Amino acid sequence: MSVGLENKGGFRAWLNKRLPVDQFMADQLTGYYAPKNFNVWYFFGSLALLVFVMQILTGIFITMHFKPGWNTAFDSLQYFVREVPYGWLIHPMHAVGASFFFVVVYLHMARALMYGSYKGPRELLWVIGMLIYLALMAEAFMGYVLPNGNMSYWGAQVIINLFGTIPGIGEALTEWIRGDYGIGDATLTRFFSLHVIAVPFLLALLIALHLVALRQVGSNNPDGIEIKENLGADGKPVDGIPFHPYYTLKDIVGVGAFLTVFAIVVFFVPTFGGLFLEAPNFEPANPTSTPEHIAPVWYFTPYYAILRAVPDQKLGALLMALSVAAFLFLPWLDRAKNKSYRYRGLLSKLHLGLFFVTFCVLLWLGLKPADGLYVLLARIFTALYFLFFVSLPFVSKMDGNGPVPTRVTYNAH
Amino acid sequence: MRIKFTSIVLTLLIGAAAAQANEGGHASWQRAAENEVANLASLQRGARNFMAYCSGCHSLKYARYSRIAEDLKISDETRDQLLVKPGAKFTDYIRSSMPEQDATEWFGKVPPDLSLVARSRSPDWIFNFLTTFYADPASRQTGVNNLQLPGTAMPHVLSSLQGVQRLKPVHKEEEKKEGAAATSNGSGESAAESGHSDSPFEPGVVGSLTPAQYDGFVRDTVNFLQYVSDPTQVERQGLGIWVVLFLLMFTAIAYLLKQEYWKDVR
Numbered sequence: 001m002s003v004g005l006e007n008k009g010g011f012r013a014w015l016n017k018r019l020p021v022d023q024f025m026a027d028q029l030t031g032y033y034a035p036k037n038f039n040v041w042y043f044f045g046s047l048a049l050l051v052f053v054m055q056i057l058t059g060i061f062i063t064m065h066f067k068p069g070w071n072t073a074f075d076s077l078q079y080f081v082r083e084v085p086y087g088w089l090i091h092p093m094h095a096v097g098a099s100f101f102f103v104v105v106y107l108h109m110a111r112a113l114m115y116g117s118y119k120g121p122r123e124l125l126w127v128i129g130m131l132i133y134l135a136l137m138a139e140a141f142m143g144y145v146l147p148n149g150n151m152s153y154w155g156a157q158v159i160i161n162l163f164g165t166i167p168g169i170g171e172a173l174t175e176w177i178r179g180d181y182g183i184g185d186a187t188l189t190r191f192f193s194l195h196v197i198a199v200p201f202l203l204a205l206l207i208a209l210h211l212v213a214l215r216q217v218g219s220n221n222p223d224g225i226e227i228k229e230n231l232g233a234d235g236k237p238v239d240g241i242p243f244h245p246y247y248t249l250k251d252i253v254g255v256g257a258f259l260t261v262f263a264i265v266v267f268f269v270p271t272f273g274g275l276f277l278e279a280p281n282f283e284p285a286n287p288t289s290t291p292e293h294i295a296p297v298w299y300f301t302p303y304y305a306i307l308r309a310v311p312d313q314k315l316g317a318l319l320m321a322l323s324v325a326a327f328l329f330l331p332w333l334d335r336a337k338n339k340s341y342r343y344r345g346l347l348s349k350l351h352l353g354l355f356f357v358t359f360c361v362l363l364w365l366g367l368k369p370a371d372g373l374y375v376l377l378a379r380i381f382t383a384l385y386f387l388f389f390v391s392l393p394f395v396s397k398m399d400g401n402g403p404v405p406t407r408v409t410y411n412a413h
Numbered sequence: 414m415r416i417k418f419t420s421i422v423l424t425l426l427i428g429a430a431a432a433q434a435n436e437g438g439h440a441s442w443q444r445a446a447e448n449e450v451a452n453l454a455s456l457q458r459g460a461r462n463f464m465a466y467c468s469g470c471h472s473l474k475y476a477r478y479s480r481i482a483e484d485l486k487i488s489d490e491t492r493d494q495l496l497v498k499p500g501a502k503f504t505d506y507i508r509s510s511m512p513e514q515d516a517t518e519w520f521g522k523v524p525p526d527l528s529l530v531a532r533s534r535s536p537d538w539i540f541n542f543l544t545t546f547y548a549d550p551a552s553r554q555t556g557v558n559n560l561q562l563p564g565t566a567m568p569h570v571l572s573s574l575q576g577v578q579r580l581k582p583v584h585k586e587e588e589k590k591e592g593a594a595a596t597s598n599g600s601g602e603s604a605a606e607s608g609h610s611d612s613p614f615e616p617g618v619v620g621s622l623t624p625a626q627y628d629g630f631v632r633d634t635v636n637f638l639q640y641v642s643d644p645t646q647v648e649r650q651g652l653g654i655w656v657v658l659f660l661l662m663f664t665a666i667a668y669l670l671k672q673e674y675w676k677d678v679r
Contacts, residue, residue: 036678075475078475078528078529079475082475082476082480082644082645088643088644088645088648088649089649241678245674246674246675246678249667249670249671249674249675250671250675252667252670252671253664253667253668253671255667256660256663256664256667256668257664259660260657260660260661260664263653263656263657263660264653264657266653267649267650267652267653267654267656267657268650268653271532279532279533279534279535280533281533282529282532282533282642283529283533410678412678412679
């Protein structure tokens with residue numbers, strides 16, 4: 001699309017001759033058509049980007065004062081929180097921000113599951129998204145270890161030891177990760193390097209790729225029909241509206257609502273009942289004192305519950321890895337003709353609904369001690385978790401082929 | 414359908430948070446500290462109590478005298494006379510007076526730093542710890558034991574104030590049973606609901622304070638420790654109200670603007 005600034009003078013023309021600012025805006029925002037029927041679930045993509053930027057900004061200020069290392073990490077963080085102006089605000093923003101990152105990403109993923117956003121032609125978009133999710137897990141884990149609290153230490157023990165279950169190279173791999181025979185100074189300094197440089201760079205790259213892929217195929221929508229297949233006389237999708245101003249303005253409303261909830265947590269309940277910041281982490285790491293029960297932060301607990309459900313540690317670790325990786329195969333496991341669950345049968349709806357419940361129950365179980373009834377429940381729900389992926393090809397084939405409307409569902413204001 | 418999914422997700426998240434918050438039930442003798450961290454007078458009394466009774470052995474290594482004086486509105490004069498330890502400067506962190514080697518010799522361990530104890534434990538935990546010392550001849554080191562932290566190495570430092578209470582024989586039996594149950598399933602939850610709301614203690618040696626006065630003394634001290642664990646909490650909540658109000662207004666205006674533009678979309 002040509003913008004036609006050739007006749008104009010002034011700074012803007014000067015700039016555009018040298019840098020295609022207006023062209024970029026026209027291609028990416030005002031000339032990019034998105035379906036007009038986005039609902040509340042479509043806020044979480046832009047919100048994830050917002051949280052990413054916020055984590056980088058707060059992280060920059062923490063990095064100025066934080067001193068990684070066995071003897072310095074805990075003290076320097078307390079110094080930051082207590083003595084650096086607004087450290088008391090920036091640190092909880094970063095720590096609570098990590099949890100909100102996962103809240104937003106999980107809701108973003110749930111949206112993709114409900115409306116079949118991972119299905120062709122968006123398979124790569126989904127796969128890149130899953131890579132972002134994996135990188136985010138690594139980033140969050142290392143960030144959690146850095147303050148060297150007691151739960152940081154014991155949580156890291158459990159998670160790093162998982163790599164030890166890999167046959168042959170396991171033992172050597174754990175030493176390579178820790179840089180030592182146990183978690184110590186070398187572990188913290190390398191995690192710092194990875195947490196502030198390597199993984200954020202990787203995340204930025206993957207997010208850029210995610211957006212490029214999104215622009216290539218266009219957004220899906222709650223009805224799961226392709227708006228590009230229904231063009232008007234002007235060559236624009238009849239069910240599409242320019243991303244700017246419509247969705248930029250709408251996303252700002254989402255940003256406002258999100259920041260309100262975020263601020264309530266940061267200012268009034270930053271530990272969120274021990275869920276976002278765990279009580280044992282207010283004690284420095286102590287290799288001779290194990291917390292009452294070790295649990296990772298809530299966003300890892302669904303997988304942790306699966307790990308503990310299996311009596312054999314090696315098999316448990318394998319199942320845990322599989323449970324994360326399973327999402328990658330969704331585009332090829334789902335064999336329905338229709339994308340959106342709106343136009344699938346009751347069986348499909350119950351099938352997906354049960355999976356959401358299963359995920360949440362596993363999340364809860366992972367926070368509980370692994371004994372008695374909890375273990376039994378974890379086993380049942382682990383089975384249900386995998387049953388979802390295994391049965392998806394059949395369920396989706398069976399009742400995912402009903403009639404779909406030609407236009408998206410939209411009620412004008 | 415959407416609404417259902419949203420509510421399921423939200424319900425479970427909130428449920429998980431609530432379950433986490435209620436972690437570990439409480440025994441019948443455990444009480445809530447009921448301290449108010451915005452109460453300056455209480456915090457000042459708590460600071461005085463801490464310096465008089467705790468700081469000999471326990472440090473607050475992340476807190477400076479000057480910051481505490483500033484936050485608790487203690488005058489420079491009072492600060493230097495009553496708060497700052499002899500030999501320390503008012504800008505110093507609060508260190509314990511006891512050399513670590515002596516501490517290990519006397520108590521078997523170095524008394525922990527208490528800067529963050531209100532966050533790593535909880536205000537209620539400290540309150541119950543400081544109110545449930547009782548005479549126990551079986552403890553040869555200190556002559557006392559504690560319901561909240563059985564086998565604690567800490568002597569009953571506040572015995573001149575509280576006196577030394579005795580555990581009722583009934584409770585001794587229950588303690589044993591509960592202790593056995595607790596070890597069998599690895600958590601303290603079974604200690605809950607033993608059905609007695611009255612005190613498990615009977616008076617022994619009398620102290621200089623009445624039980625109510627002593628509770629008040631401990632409450633102030635706990636309150637001070639809660640302040641020290643997160644010294645900005647009152648300021649943070651004060652600012653938080655304005656931030657949330659601003660964001661609500663911002664969201665409302667953004668919504669109206671969005672509605673105006675979206676009128677065109679048919």
